[in-house]
Amino acid sequence: MSLDLRVYLVLDPALTSGRSPLEIAEAALGGGVTALQLRWKSGPLREMMQLGEALRALCRRYGVPFLINDRVDVAMALHADGVHLGQEDFPPEVARHLLGPQALIGVSARTPAQAQAAEAAGADYLGSGSVFPTASRANPVLIGLEGLAAVVRSTRLPVVAIGGVTPENAAACIRMGAAGVAVISAITQAPDPAAAARALRQAVDEALAERKKRPEGDPG
């Protein structure tokens, strides 16, 4: 499955203001989300797997990659397209061994050193943040736009910016070289998740078009 990271939704069923995660996912995909990750930090695993089955079918319908946070075994059971791994999660090289060469493997990387280690371990993309303050995570380590740019410069892998990204600041991330933006609450807590996804997609697409016009290496 090809990797389009422009608008990457991290779906955490604990952060949907009590609304159906599946309905939010469908609205977001309709609005232009290009990748979807299921993140599940607590609660019965069987429920996560049931939701995952439905999300996988939905993502297939939209031709969008479906990834699982941390649980490689769940990704295998659901025939997901891949996994996203934190620095303290399952080691990416072991995930690659278990999932095979076709799987998409993303790794969270806050620093150039983490980015290079993940690249060496066989990651397909990096998630880098928190770029901005965010309500989805208590006391996030902020790297700012400069930290994002440092990670982008350190690796050949595509980098998706995460943490406090909104339609208003998404373009700044793309200007720093990010391949896209990942959001949780900007979509899942939005009154209209489809509209939120559309606004993010538009901001990213416009910034990518703008970036293309500039000679390489010109930060604008």
Place this chain on the structure above:
Amino acid sequence: MSLDLRVYLVLDPALTSGRSPLEIAEAALGGGVTALQLRWKSGPLREMMQLGEALRALCRRYGVPFLINDRVDVAMALHADGVHLGQEDFPPEVARHLLGPQALIGVSARTPAQAQAAEAAGADYLGSGSVFPTASRANPVLIGLEGLAAVVRSTRLPVVAIGGVTPENAAACIRMGAAGVAVISAITQAPDPAAAARALRQAVDEALAERKKRPEGDPG
């Protein structure tokens, strides 16, 4: 690996009174533990996997099966001998598919219906409890010795009794038909984990020898 469930230690690093889980495991194996499960409910997965590597080597040295609670991917990564799955954990039939026919798969079963479902799903053994009140779990569902006996009668699989088991009440579990007893705090919180393991092993071995003398079907 053969399945000797007589004294089954569930090692939860959060329940060792601050002592080294590896040292407790070694003392317990020296004292006669016949199976060891690593249970890890929170904290960085990489730490669990490091501890798991060391425990696997230790268990190999003692010729004792090493199982992982819930995380099938971690069991695969560590080349553990199998997994133990709760009712709301990873489905046992999918675990069997991923781990292959040689893996040991245990399933928690509180009722005959759960026991029969687990047997049909390809489990190798059942863990059944809580037989007695226990400090290791908040508000456990108590099944008592009668509940344990009902599970034993409902399945051809070996059943290990769990929940509040001590050297004093272990024999009662064996008399009900259990193949062995599983403990957490009775060993990991004991002042002398080796002595605690020895006392459990002795109680179980004596009750098993006693049970052998009786004609089948005679509850004694």
